[in-house]
Amino acid sequence: xxxxxxxxxxxxxxxxxxxxxxxxxxxxxxSKHYYWGWIRQPPGNGPEWIGNINYSxxxxxxxxxxxxxxxxxxxxxxxxxxxxxSVTAADTAVYYCARLQTVITVFDNWGQGTLVTVSS
Amino acid sequence: NFMLTQPHSVSESPxxxxxxxxxxxxGGIADNYVQWYQHRPGSSPTAVIYENYKRPSxxxxxxxxxxxxxxxxxxxxxxxxxxxDEADYxxxxxxxxxxxxxxxxxxxxx
Numbered sequence: 533x534x535x536x537x538x539x540x541x542x543x544x545x546x547x548x549x550x551x552x553x554x555x556x557x558x559x560x561x562x563s564k565h566y567y568w569g570w571i572r573q574p575p576g577n578g579p580e581w582i583g584n585i586n587y588s589x590x591x592x593x594x595x596x597x598x599x600x601x602x603x604x605x606x607x608x609x610x611x612x613x614x615x616x617x618s619v620t621a622a623d624t625a626v627y628y629c630a631r632l633q634t635v636i637t638v639f640d641n642w643g644q645g646t647l648v649t650v651s652s
Numbered sequence: 653n654f655m656l657t658q659p660h661s662v663s664e665s666p667x668x669x670x671x672x673x674x675x676x677x678x679g680g681i682a683d684n685y686v687q688w689y690q691h692r693p694g695s696s697p698t699a700v701i702y703e704n705y706k707r708p709s710x711x712x713x714x715x716x717x718x719x720x721x722x723x724x725x726x727x728x729x730x731x732x733x734x735x736x737d738e739a740d741y742x743x744x745x746x747x748x749x750x751x752x753x754x755x756x757x758x759x760x761x762x
């Protein structure tokens with residue numbers, strides 16, 4: 533059974549870089565049938581798609597965040613990662629990693645989510 | 653890009669039927685598929701409807717989806733409500749290489 537698990541610091545200081553990793557188990561990240569994505573949900577708000585990446589490293593990003601975030605993939609360790617530099621309190625959210633099917637564009641498997649708080 | 657607008661909350665009694673709407677702000681609702689996700693507290697979101705009306709394996713047929721071009725909206729209908737259906741529900745669609753979510757609807761079953 534496919535599982536995704538987010539890992540990274542739960543507290544980041546303003547102006548520093550938020551870094552998260554998603555480890556995929558029970559299946560290979562090295563598949564042309566899926567993209568691997570990051571989604572965040574600020575407190576009290578709906579989800580916000582951050583971006584996706586495929587096994588070859590081809591990524592697309594939310595236009596509202598483009599230029600701020602970077603998603604990378606490490607197929608040898610079955611992981612993909614998110615970096616958000618120069619964070620502010622507005623980046624405080626629960627961050628989820630998820631698998632996206634390429635054909636029907638549905639996020640069919642999600643991690644448990646990890647709360648990242650930006651505060652000094 | 654467009655926005656997807658959902659009611660903040662709905663409530664209904666066990667055994668009844670409830671419908672949650674998701675209205676697209678611009679462009680046609682039929683232009684891109686709509687998905688629906690259920691998010692129970694303490695759990696990960698799970699898809700309950702994809703491609704407007706299809707149910708993933710394991711989702712009971714009490715859950716159904718539809719779109720209405722006249723109101724430019726999608727709907728999730730849950731019949732025979734159970735207390736376990738109490739959750740947040742999000743609609744999601746896609747446009748120009750961007751995935752968009754609605755703000756979510758809190759369903760209370762009481």
